[in-house]
Amino acid sequence: MAVKLQTKYLEPFVREHELFGMQHEVEAAHKLLEEKNGLGNDYLGWLYLPRDYDKEEFARIQAAAKQIQKDSDVLVVIGIGGSYLGARAAIELLTSPMYNLLPKQTPNIYFAGNSISPTALQEILQLCEGKDVSLNVISKSGTTTEPALAFRIFREFMQKKYGEDAKKRIYVTTDKARGTLKKFSDEQGYQTFVIPDDVGGRYSVLTAVGLLPIAVAGVDIEQIMQGAQNAMENLSVCDLGINDCYRYAALRNILGRKGKSIELLVSYEPAFTLMNEWYKQLFGESEGKDHKGIFPASVVFSTDLHSMGQFIQDGSRILFETVVDIKRPKRDLTVKEDPSNVDGLNFLTGMQMSYINQKAMQGTILAHTEGGTPNLVLEIEEMNPFAFGYLVYFFEKACAISGYLSGINPFDQPGVEGYKTNMFALLGKPGYEDKQQQLLEKLK
Amino acid sequence: MAVKLQTKYLEPFVREHELFGMQHEVEAAHKLLEEKNGLGNDYLGWLYLPRDYDKEEFARIQAAAKQIQKDSDVLVVIGIGGSYLGARAAIELLTSPMYNLLPKQTPNIYFAGNSISPTALQEILQLCEGKDVSLNVISKSGTTTEPALAFRIFREFMQKKYGEDAKKRIYVTTDKARGTLKKFSDEQGYQTFVIPDDVGGRYSVLTAVGLLPIAVAGVDIEQIMQGAQNAMENLSVCDLGINDCYRYAALRNILGRKGKSIELLVSYEPAFTLMNEWYKQLFGESEGKDHKGIFPASVVFSTDLHSMGQFIQDGSRILFETVVDIKRPKRDLTVKEDPSNVDGLNFLTGMQMSYINQKAMQGTILAHTEGGTPNLVLEIEEMNPFAFGYLVYFFEKACAISGYLSGINPFDQPGVEGYKTNMFALLGKPGYEDKQQQLLEKLK
Numbered sequence: 001m002a003v004k005l006q007t008k009y010l011e012p013f014v015r016e017h018e019l020f021g022m023q024h025e026v027e028a029a030h031k032l033l034e035e036k037n038g039l040g041n042d043y044l045g046w047l048y049l050p051r052d053y054d055k056e057e058f059a060r061i062q063a064a065a066k067q068i069q070k071d072s073d074v075l076v077v078i079g080i081g082g083s084y085l086g087a088r089a090a091i092e093l094l095t096s097p098m099y100n101l102l103p104k105q106t107p108n109i110y111f112a113g114n115s116i117s118p119t120a121l122q123e124i125l126q127l128c129e130g131k132d133v134s135l136n137v138i139s140k141s142g143t144t145t146e147p148a149l150a151f152r153i154f155r156e157f158m159q160k161k162y163g164e165d166a167k168k169r170i171y172v173t174t175d176k177a178r179g180t181l182k183k184f185s186d187e188q189g190y191q192t193f194v195i196p197d198d199v200g201g202r203y204s205v206l207t208a209v210g211l212l213p214i215a216v217a218g219v220d221i222e223q224i225m226q227g228a229q230n231a232m233e234n235l236s237v238c239d240l241g242i243n244d245c246y247r248y249a250a251l252r253n254i255l256g257r258k259g260k261s262i263e264l265l266v267s268y269e270p271a272f273t274l275m276n277e278w279y280k281q282l283f284g285e286s287e288g289k290d291h292k293g294i295f296p297a298s299v300v301f302s303t304d305l306h307s308m309g310q311f312i313q314d315g316s317r318i319l320f321e322t323v324v325d326i327k328r329p330k331r332d333l334t335v336k337e338d339p340s341n342v343d344g345l346n347f348l349t350g351m352q353m354s355y356i357n358q359k360a361m362q363g364t365i366l367a368h369t370e371g372g373t374p375n376l377v378l379e380i381e382e383m384n385p386f387a388f389g390y391l392v393y394f395f396e397k398a399c400a401i402s403g404y405l406s407g408i409n410p411f412d413q414p415g416v417e418g419y420k421t422n423m424f425a426l427l428g429k430p431g432y433e434d435k436q437q438q439l440l441e442k443l444k
Numbered sequence: 445m446a447v448k449l450q451t452k453y454l455e456p457f458v459r460e461h462e463l464f465g466m467q468h469e470v471e472a473a474h475k476l477l478e479e480k481n482g483l484g485n486d487y488l489g490w491l492y493l494p495r496d497y498d499k500e501e502f503a504r505i506q507a508a509a510k511q512i513q514k515d516s517d518v519l520v521v522i523g524i525g526g527s528y529l530g531a532r533a534a535i536e537l538l539t540s541p542m543y544n545l546l547p548k549q550t551p552n553i554y555f556a557g558n559s560i561s562p563t564a565l566q567e568i569l570q571l572c573e574g575k576d577v578s579l580n581v582i583s584k585s586g587t588t589t590e591p592a593l594a595f596r597i598f599r600e601f602m603q604k605k606y607g608e609d610a611k612k613r614i615y616v617t618t619d620k621a622r623g624t625l626k627k628f629s630d631e632q633g634y635q636t637f638v639i640p641d642d643v644g645g646r647y648s649v650l651t652a653v654g655l656l657p658i659a660v661a662g663v664d665i666e667q668i669m670q671g672a673q674n675a676m677e678n679l680s681v682c683d684l685g686i687n688d689c690y691r692y693a694a695l696r697n698i699l700g701r702k703g704k705s706i707e708l709l710v711s712y713e714p715a716f717t718l719m720n721e722w723y724k725q726l727f728g729e730s731e732g733k734d735h736k737g738i739f740p741a742s743v744v745f746s747t748d749l750h751s752m753g754q755f756i757q758d759g760s761r762i763l764f765e766t767v768v769d770i771k772r773p774k775r776d777l778t779v780k781e782d783p784s785n786v787d788g789l790n791f792l793t794g795m796q797m798s799y800i801n802q803k804a805m806q807g808t809i810l811a812h813t814e815g816g817t818p819n820l821v822l823e824i825e826e827m828n829p830f831a832f833g834y835l836v837y838f839f840e841k842a843c844a845i846s847g848y849l850s851g852i853n854p855f856d857q858p859g860v861e862g863y864k865t866n867m868f869a870l871l872g873k874p875g876y877e878d879k880q881q882q883l884l885e886k887l888k
Contacts, residue, residue, distance in 0.1 A: 080747065080750045081751055084750075085751065096563075100545055101544055101545065102570065115745075116800050116804055117712065117713050117714055117801060119713065119773045119774045120713070121777060121797070122777060123546060124542075127546065143789070145789065149779065149792075152779065152789070181786060181787075184786040201750075261705065261760060261762055268560070268561065269559075269561050269564070270561055277751065281750070284751060284752045284759070287755075288752075288754050288756075288758065288759025289758050291816075292759065295759070295760060295762065302524075305863055306525025306645075306860065307525055307529065307721065307728060308724060308728045308740075309729075310728065310732050310733060310859040311728040311729070311731075311739065311740075311859075313862050314734065314735065315737035315739070316737050316738075329562050332562045332566075335593065336596065336600070342624050343592035343595070343624070344587050345589065345596070347871070347873050351871070352562070353561075353565070354562055356589075357560040360863065362866070362887055364866070366887070367865075370862070371859070414758070415754040415756075415758035416750065418757050418812075419753065421811075422806070422808070423807035425807070426806055427791070427795070427803050429791050439810055442810055443806060
C-alpha cells in the first residue's frame with residue numbers, strides 16, 4: 001500500500017475502544033457511498049473513476065500534452081478552485097516547486113484566472129511575450145468570473161499572435177454538452193475535454209481537469225491512474241482494522257469531537273506546499289458547513305517549526321497534526337566534515353540530509369505529542385506518480401467518509417455563492433438591482 | 445496614515461462599549477512597553493528601531509546591495525524563521541511573487557537553509573550552476589541546524605568556484621560580538637552585519653536581516669524605514685479612539701475572548717502570500733504559548749474563496765477575518781467588450797480589474813459578516829516600500845500590545861526548543877545519550 005496510516009503516537013489521546021466504537025457509524029457512511037443514497041449522491045463519479053475513466057479521452061489528453069510539449073514554450077492554465085489546485089499541486093510535488101526556473105525539456109506552466117488581481121495577470125502576460133504559448137481553459141460553465149476574465153485577455157493575446165491558428169493552441173476542459181463554453185469551443189474549433197457531471201471541482205484532479213496540465217509537465221499520468229486504482233481497490237473494505245483511509249476518517253472525527261477544531265497537514269518537503277492547499281480545499285469545502293467542520297490548515301516543516309512551531313508545541317490545545325512522512329527524497333546530499341566545525345555539526349558528518357530530516361520529524365512528533373498535540377502519520381515510501389494517485393484517492397475517500405460521519409453533505413458548496421451574488425450586485429449586473437441597493441446601504 | 449483600521453463591519457459582533465472597556469488594559473500594556481518592565485523586556489529593540497537604527501551600518505547595507513547587484517546573477521539567502529520570512533515577504537510583495545521569473549536588472553534571489561529537504565537544496569545548487577553568486581548567511585549563533593547545513597554546502601560551492609575571492613561574496617548577518625559565526629567571519633574576512641541583541645527573529649525584518657536581501661531586489665529601503673518611523677510616531681498615543689494599532693490589538697482580543705479562536709489574514713493580491721506567512725510567525729510564535737493564543741491562518745482571495753470560502757461562510761463559527769485592503773494595484777487592466785459574450789460578462793466592459801477586485805472584496809466582507817464571521821479591515825492606499833514599513837511596524841506593535849493583553853510574553857519562544865533537543869538526541873549528538881535512549885524507547 002502506497003500510503004500507510006501510523007497511529008502509535010495517538011495512544012495518549014484516543015483509546016483503542018473509541019476507534020471500534022465508530023465502526024457502526026463508519027459502516028453506515030460506507031453504505032451511503034456504495035449505495036449512492038447519501039447527501040450529494042449526484043457527485044459520486046470520483047468513487048470508481050480510476051477504473052471507469054474514459055480511456056479514449058485519456059489517450060487524447062496524452063496526445064494533446066505531446067503536442068503542447070512540441071509546439072509551446074509556455075502553457076497557460078486558466079482555472080480557479082478545483083480547476084486549479086490539483087494540477088498545480090501535482091506538478092510542484094512530482095517535479096518541483098521551482099519547475100518554471102529549473103532547466104527542462106517541457107514547457108513552463110503558468111496558472112492564470114485564479115484571482116482578480118490585474119497585477120498577477122499582467123505579469124503572466126509579460127512572461128508570455130515572445131514565447132510560443134498554448135492555453136488550457138478549465139471551467140464547467142465558462143461563466144465563472146475569474147477564469148472568464150483571464151480567458152478574454154488571453155484569447156485576444158492568442159488571436160493577435162497566431163490569428164486563425166490560435167484555435168489549434170487553445171484546449172478547453174468543460175462540460176460535456178451543456179454550458180456556453182462547450183458550444184463556443186465547438187464553434188471556434190477548440191479541442192475539448194470533459195469535466196464529468198458527477199465529479200465536483202475539488203474531486204476532479206484525476207479527470208482531464210488535472211491530467212492535461214500534469215501530463216504537459218512530463219509526469220506519467222498512467223502511473224497516477226494506476227496508483228488511484230490501487231487505492232480504490234485497497235480502500236474498499238469496510239473494516240477499521242485494515243482500511244487505513246476509514247481509520248483516518250474515523251480518528252479525525254474522534255479528535256474533532258474532543259474539541260480539536262483544527263487539523264494541520266504537515267510535510268517535511270517544500271514541494272508539498274501546494275498539495276497542502278489542495279487538501280485544504282478538499283476538506284474545508286466539503287466539511288465546513290452547517291456551522292460545523294474541522295478547520296484545515298497546513299505547515300511545511302522544518303521551515304514552519306520556526307514560525308508556527310511554538311503555537312503547536314504550547315499554544316491553545318485546539319489542534320491535531322496529520323504528518324505526511326515521505327521517506328525517500330527525490331535527491332539526497334551527504335554532510336561532509338568541516339575542519340573548522342564552526343557550526344558544531346561535525347557529529348552529522350557522513351549522514352544523509354534525508355536521514356537528518358527523518359530524525360527532525362520523529363523528534364518533532366514526540367515533542368508535539370508530549371506537548372498535547374495528537375499526531376497521526378501517513379507513511380509514504382517515495383513520492384512518485386503512483387503514490388500521488390494513491391494519496392489523492394485516499395484523501396478523497398477519507399473526506400467523503402469523514403463528511404458523512406459528521407452528518408453533512410460532503411459534495412456541495414452552497415456557501416460559495418454568497419460572495420458571487422454580492423459581487424455581481426455591486427458590479428451592477430442586470431437583474432441584481434434590488435440587491436445592489438441593499439448592499440450599497442450596508443456599505444455606507 | 446498608511447494603514448487605517450476600518451471597523452464598520454464589526455458592528456453586529458462587538459459593541460462600542462466593549463472597546464472602551466479595554467482602555468485600562470491597553471493602557472497597562474502600553475506602559476509595560478514604554479517603561480520596559482513587562483515580560484520579555486530584553487527584546488524591545490524594535491520599538492524605537494525606525495528612529496535609532498545604526499545609520500552607518502545602513503549605508504554599508506546599501507553599498508553591499510549595490511556590489512551584489514553589480515557582480516552577481518544570483519543571491520542565495522541562507523536563513524530560517526525570522527531570518528527568512530521577512531525578506532522573502534517584502535520582496536514578493538514589493539516586486540512580485542514571480543520576481544525570479546520576470547525580466548529585471550537585479551539578481552535572482554533564492555532562499556536556502558530554511559528546511560532540511562535535500563531535494564530543495566540540490567535544486568538551488570543547480571540554479572546556481574554557471575552563475576555568479578553571492579551568499580547572505582543570516583544566523584545569530586551560526587549553529588542553527590538548517591542554515592548551518594546549507595552554509596556548509598554553499599561555502600564549499602563558493603570556494604570551488606571563486607577560491608580565495610569567495611570571501612568577497614559572502615555576507616554574514618549575525619551577532620555583534622558573541623557567537624562562533626561572528627568570530628569565524630572575522631577570521632575569514634567576510635563582511636558582517638548585525639542582528640541586534642534586543643530584537644528577536646520575528647521582529648527583525650527592519651534590521652540588516654531583512655534589509656540586505658530586500659535592497660538587493662532593488663527595493664528602496666530608506667522608504668521602508670521612513671514608513672516604519674511614521675508608524676512609530678503615529679502609533680505612540682495610548683488612545684483607542686485614534687490609535688488604530690491599539691484598537692486592532694484590543695478588538696482581536698475581544699473576539700478571541702468571545703470564542704473566535706482563529707484569525708484569518710485575508711488579502712486580494714497573490715503577492716501578499718508570503719506576507720501572510722510573516723504575519724503567522726509574528727503572531728503564532730508571540731501568542732501561542734501557555735496553552736493560549738489565537739491561531740493565525742491566512743487566505744488569498746478570490747483564489748481561496750474557491751477553497752476555504754465555504755468554511756468561512758458557513759463552517760464552524762470559530763474564526764474572524766482581518767482583511768488587508770490594498771486599494772491601488774501595481775498594474776491594472778481594463779475589461780474589453782467581447783462580441784460573443786460567451787461568458788456573459790459584457791456588463792463589466794470598460795471596468796478596471798482593480799475595481800472588480802474591490803467589489804469582490806466588499807461583496808465578500810458583507811457575505812461573510814452576514815454568515816457570522818466578524819471582519820476587520822486594514823485599508824492601505826497603495827503597497828509601496830513606505831506602506832510596507834508602516835504595515836510591519838503596525839503589526840509588530842499590535843502583536844506586542846495584544847500579547848500583553850492576553851497575559852503572555854510576546855517575545856520568547858520556549859516551545860521551539862522541544863523539537864531541536866529531540867532531533868539532536870536522535871541524531872546522536874554527544875551529551876544527549878540519556879535523552880536518546882528515552883526517545884528510542886518511545887519510537888519502538
